[in-house]
Amino acid sequence: MDTFYCSEIKVGLCHLPEGESHHAARVLRKRQGQSARLIDGNGMVATGTFEEIHKKNCVVRIQNITNHPPNKSFLHIAIAPTKNLDRTEWFLEKSTELGIQQITPILCKHSERKVVRKDRLQKVIMAATKQSMSAFLPTLDDLTPFAHLLDGLTTKYDQRFIAYCGDGPTIDISAIPKHDTKTIVLIGPEGDFSKEEYQLALDKGFVGLTLGKSRLRTETAGIYVAAAFRTAQ
Amino acid sequence: MDTFYCSEIKVGLCHLPEGESHHAARVLRKRQGQSARLIDGNGMVATGTFEEIHKKNCVVRIQNITNHPPNKSFLHIAIAPTKNLDRTEWFLEKSTELGIQQITPILCKHSERKVVRKDRLQKVIMAATKQSMSAFLPTLDDLTPFAHLLDGLTTKYDQRFIAYCGDGPTIDISAIPKHDTKTIVLIGPEGDFSKEEYQLALDKGFVGLTLGKSRLRTETAGIYVAAAFRTAQ
Numbered sequence: 001m002d003t004f005y006c007s008e009i010k011v012g013l014c015h016l017p018e019g020e021s022h023h024a025a026r027v028l029r030k031r032q033g034q035s036a037r038l039i040d041g042n043g044m045v046a047t048g049t050f051e052e053i054h055k056k057n058c059v060v061r062i063q064n065i066t067n068h069p070p071n072k073s074f075l076h077i078a079i080a081p082t083k084n085l086d087r088t089e090w091f092l093e094k095s096t097e098l099g100i101q102q103i104t105p106i107l108c109k110h111s112e113r114k115v116v117r118k119d120r121l122q123k124v125i126m127a128a129t130k131q132s133m134s135a136f137l138p139t140l141d142d143l144t145p146f147a148h149l150l151d152g153l154t155t156k157y158d159q160r161f162i163a164y165c166g167d168g169p170t171i172d173i174s175a176i177p178k179h180d181t182k183t184i185v186l187i188g189p190e191g192d193f194s195k196e197e198y199q200l201a202l203d204k205g206f207v208g209l210t211l212g213k214s215r216l217r218t219e220t221a222g223i224y225v226a227a228a229f230r231t232a233q
Numbered sequence: 234m235d236t237f238y239c240s241e242i243k244v245g246l247c248h249l250p251e252g253e254s255h256h257a258a259r260v261l262r263k264r265q266g267q268s269a270r271l272i273d274g275n276g277m278v279a280t281g282t283f284e285e286i287h288k289k290n291c292v293v294r295i296q297n298i299t300n301h302p303p304n305k306s307f308l309h310i311a312i313a314p315t316k317n318l319d320r321t322e323w324f325l326e327k328s329t330e331l332g333i334q335q336i337t338p339i340l341c342k343h344s345e346r347k348v349v350r351k352d353r354l355q356k357v358i359m360a361a362t363k364q365s366m367s368a369f370l371p372t373l374d375d376l377t378p379f380a381h382l383l384d385g386l387t388t389k390y391d392q393r394f395i396a397y398c399g400d401g402p403t404i405d406i407s408a409i410p411k412h413d414t415k416t417i418v419l420i421g422p423e424g425d426f427s428k429e430e431y432q433l434a435l436d437k438g439f440v441g442l443t444l445g446k447s448r449l450r451t452e453t454a455g456i457y458v459a460a461a462f463r464t465a466q
Contacts, residue, residue: 054443090323099445132447174464212332212463213366220330227460230445231407 001029003037003046003130004060005137009044013051014060021058026051026078034059041129043068068135074182075229076102076157079222080189083112089124091219095226096128096138104141106149109189118141120181146186146197150204155182162186162201163207163221165194170208178229185209187221234280236270236363237293238370242277246284254291257283269293273414274362274370276301301368307415308462309390311336311382313422316345322357324452326461329361329371337374339382343424349376379430383437388415390460394442395419395434396403397426403441411462418442420454421433 004020016024016038024030030050037047038060045066052059060150060187081088092103103125105116129137144152147194158181163233164170186193186201193201200206237253247255249271258262263283272278272292278299285292310333314321325336336358355373362370377385391414397403409416419426419434423447426434431441444454 009416028252094262094453094456097447097449098457099447130450134447214330214332214367216330216365220327223327223456224331224460230457231461231464 001035001037002030003039003125003133005041005130007036007040008056009038009040009046009062009065011062011065014046014048014062016036016058016060018056022055024058024219025053025055032057038062039129039135043070043135070136071099072180073102073178073229074101075226076104076108076155076184077187077222077225078104078144078184079087079187080111080142080218081105081113082218083100083190085113085116087111087217088116088221089121091222092121092140093122093128094223096125097132097136098165098223098226098230099136100135100138100226100229101136102139102141104149106186107143107145108189109146109194109197111189112190112191118142120190146193147200150200152202153184155184157184160184160201160204161176162193162198162206163188163209163211163225164198165215166195166198168198168202168208170210172188172210173212173225173228176209178231181214183229185225187218187225190218234270235263236272236366238274238363239271239293240273242271242273242279242298243297244295247271247279247281249293252257254290257286257291258286263291266296269454271295272308272362272368272370276303276368278368279360290334295398301393303369304332304334305413306411306462307334308332308459309337309388309417310420310455310458311337311339311377311417312420313341313344314338314346314349314376315451316423318346318349320352320450320452321346323374325354325357326361326457327456329358329367330365331459331463332367332369333371333462334369335372336376338376339419340376340378341422342427342430345424346422346424351375374388374442379426383433386417386430386437388417388453390417391415393417393424393437393439393466395431395432395439396421396444396458397431398444398448399425399428399431401431401441403443404447404460405443406461410440411464416462417456420451420458423451432466
């Protein structure tokens with residue numbers, strides 16, 4: 001059964017948004033009476049059948065709704081997009097499959113990539129959410145300058161980490177709590193964070209995090225952190 | 234400092250193999266006197282300087298050799314190559330960065346991809362080993378039919394797992410020992426293992442393994458298992 005996104009799932013008739021309607025009608029060539037699985041990205045999963053097919057407005061009659069409770073842990077990764085954007089897209093796909101909750105692309109001093117197309121990244125996340133049969137769509141933020149991110153953090157995190165390869169006090173990822181915690185991890189660009197950025201994070205209560213012995217690429221570091229927290233789900 | 238592969242590292246002069254010599258001379262345009270880092274893929278890491286540059290035979294004078302002890306854990310993943318080979322190459326790159334020891338591409342009943350170019354996959358593993366500054370090159374086996382793999386297992390594993398999405402007794406990856414163990418994990422193609430393959434593995438002492446709540450793609454399952462064992466390194 002194919003999965004479609006619909007922000008408002010309710011008993012009765014649900015109207016798919018235009019992009020999803022086009023996908024259902026023109027790409028998957030759905031017909032009246034065929035089954036559909038709907039997610040609102042926020043825990044609600046419904047099944048039903050297509051009542052109307054139109055490239056701009058498909059209607060699904062809902063037969064069953066399940067509301068999934070959110071994960072007890074919350075993982076937010078703020079990561080510098082890679083020069084080769086494919087690598088960032090792989091991180092988005094894999095971390096979504098693995099169950100991350102929030103992703104912020106960040107702009108750092110050593111960033112080689114200074115622009116991203118958010119709509120393109122959002123599509124990767126949406127496809128991975130559907131593919132993995134998850135009920136939750138991770139939040140994707142706008143590209144944010146490093147200092148703005150730190151200044152603007154309003155969420156109360158239980159722990160804040162910065163993955164940094166330079167000198168400084170660090171804790172290994174195997175040693176940090178992963179169950180029932182709200183965690184933010186900062187991952188820098190190919191050239192790592194600058195010393196000033198690292199210091200700024202320390203000043204904001206972040207702790208240095210090491211990710212094992214061998215050197216990891218930016219996107220691998222991100223996937224590895226997401227995997228470590230999935231194990232704890 | 235760039236890293237080069239050399240199967241025989243010894244005090245004195247080391248001759249790089251032809252492919253590595255070409256890479257040093259023609260791609261990286263190394264000059265006499267420049268530094269080089271050599272790995273034999275088996276724990277030996279050396280540093281030295283280029284003594285001779287030739288596209289077919291570069292010579293490095295070794296100044297320092299370190300012999301790294303192998304990891305206490307040993308992870309072998311046997312995985313069905315994906316229809317889209319890019320995904321398998323991503324698995325190879327990421328699992329190598331994360332520190333896997335052995336990879337066997339397997340041919341299963343539901344495999345959509347029935348051929349792989351081993352030389353191409355080997356290049357991905359070599360590049361990832363150098364990139365991650367690791368001293369160990371994972372072993373890449375030939376594409377092996379599923380039943381042959383099970384029949385031919387001569388290594389003594391402490392634990393044997395098959396990641397299977399169908400019904401049957403399973404243990405969650407978070408619950409298995411990862412320190413100081415020799416482990417093999419089988420990961421099937423997009424259409425999963427067949428019931429007969431699953432039963433065959435059970436008969437050979439394998440135990441079903443679950444990889445968390447949401448569904449993972451083949452290559453993500455592989456990366457996730459490699460990540461779980463890295464955390465234990």
